[in-house]
Amino acid sequence: MKRIFSNLLNKKSKQMKIYLTGCLIIAATISISSSLKTKTITIQSNDNIAHLGTSYDYQATITPNILYPKGGTFDVGNTIFKKITTAIPAHLKSIINSDAEVSAAGTYEVQLVVKAGELWERVFPLTVQQSFELMGTEIPLIDTNFNIDLDEINSFITQVEEETNIRSDQYLFEVAPNINGTITYDGNEIPIPEQENLVFQSSYEEIILISDKAFTSTIPFTSSQIITNTFNFFGNALPLGPVRIISTIMSIIFLLPTIYLYANLVATRKSSLSTQVDNINKKYGDRIIPVSQKINSDDKTVITLQSFKSIIKIADEKELPIFHHRIHEDGSAVYFIADGDYLYNYETIKLTIAHSTEDIVDRDEAYAKG
Incomplete structure (x- = not known):
């Protein structure tokens, strides 16, 4: 009888250890998982998206020659012959398109930057500085014509080479639209992003376009919302704070008798x-x-x-x-x-x-x- 009673106690003790160990693992897992989560999370949403698109178009003013007997201004491809070309008339257009109405304010000017590799560079203004203050879903920031005077540029380069006795193998002509301003939506103000330049590479005999002629920038207007984080328990979203406290207390409650039973087993x-x-x-x-x-x-x-x-x-x-x-x-x-x-x-x-x-x-x- 004593042996039967002892075996019964051992069996119940084993079942209790398995039950307590399982509960301890679950409670400890929840406690650790909830402790690793931040109390709050930040959710960002796009309230409005604006796009700034810039496009270039250019031609070539050519002196009379065997290819163009009368001379004049023509649409050309990516290669311009320097010897018969005196100027490059161009058009620049920058437009803001937005899902919702925005306002834009600031100034712009178009410049030509001539670069002789790493040796030197010089800025030539192509337009005077102008200001703008516009509103709408489609805002034309820049819509202007300008002219690149190749005779003036070539004359300047020749003078530099004669005075410095330094000649670069090739030069870069960069049309730079310098826009300084902001776009505003619902009180949120964002600087207008810098636009890409139209870039030509000039060698002894020809000028070649080495950049794209159209560029687009995205201007997102976002808002942030801070919400209290939750703990997902079998599909139920529970508040993180109470879950941390309860799971920690339950871990301690299950840990103490588990330690006692296992220590008693060893003893x-x-x-x-x-x-x-x-x-x-x-x-x-x-x-x-x-x-x-x-x-x-x-x-x-x-x-x-x-x-x-x-x-x-x-x-x-x-x-x-x-x-x-x-x-x-x-x-x-x-x-x-x-x-x-x-x-x-x-x-x-x-x-x-x-x-x-x-x-x-x-x-x-x-x-x-x-």
């Missing part, structure tokens, strides 16, 4: 093992010879036995002493019989922990009574 196992050794030594102490260390078994055939009764039986049949060596680290012990080239060995540590001390004592007593 019970050690006590059970120690009690087994003590009971064996108490019953058969007059037949057991303690030794400080286990015999060297390298040159012997070791036969491992499953119960201490087998040690007693062999000792009785062969009339041999039983030696006992205690392993101090875990409280277990080794019992062995030396018989010539054979070593009969029984280790208490190999017993199944599920068996109680009462089971071991009963088995030993049953053998002793038999």
Whole structure:
């Protein structure tokens, strides 16, 4: 009856440990996951999107020649012949298109930047500075014509080369629309982005376009909203603060009894093992010879036995002493019989922990009574 009651308690204790461990893992996982989340999150939304598009168009003013007998201004491709071209008339258009009405204010001017590699650069104004203050969903910031006077530019370059005695292999002509201003929507003010330049590469005989002729910039108007973060628990959004507190408290609640049960299990196992050794030594102490260390078994055939009764039986049949060596680290012990080239060995540590001390004592007593 006592054994049945003990087994029942052990079974319930095992079930309780499994239940508490599972609850502890769930609570700890929720606690850690919720602690890693920020209390608030920032959500950004696009209230309005504006696009700034800039496009260039140009021609070439050509002197009379065998290709163009009358001369004049013509549409040309990406290559312009310097010897027969005196100017490059061009048109620049920059427009703001917006989903909702915006306002734009500022100034602009168009300049030509001549660059001699890393040697020098010079700025030539192509238009005078102008101001603008406009409103709408389609705002033309710049819509202007200008002229690149190649005779003036070539004359300047020639003078620099003569005075400095420095000649660059090639030059860059960059048309730069300098816009300084802001775009405003619903009180949100954003600087107008810098636009790309129209770039020509000038060599001794020709001028070649090396950039695109159209560019687009996006100007987003966004708003931020700070909201309290939540914890998703099986599809339910729970407030993060209470989840952190409750899960932490539950983790502690489940941790303490779990530690107690596992500590009690370890203590019970050690006590059970120690009690087994003590009971064996108490019953058969007059037949057991303690030794400080286990015999060297390298040159012997070791036969491992499953119960201490087998040690007693062999000792009785062969009339041999039983030696006992205690392993101090875990409280277990080794019992062995030396018989010539054979070593009969029984280790208490190999017993199944599920068996109680009462089971071991009963088995030993049953053998002793038999």
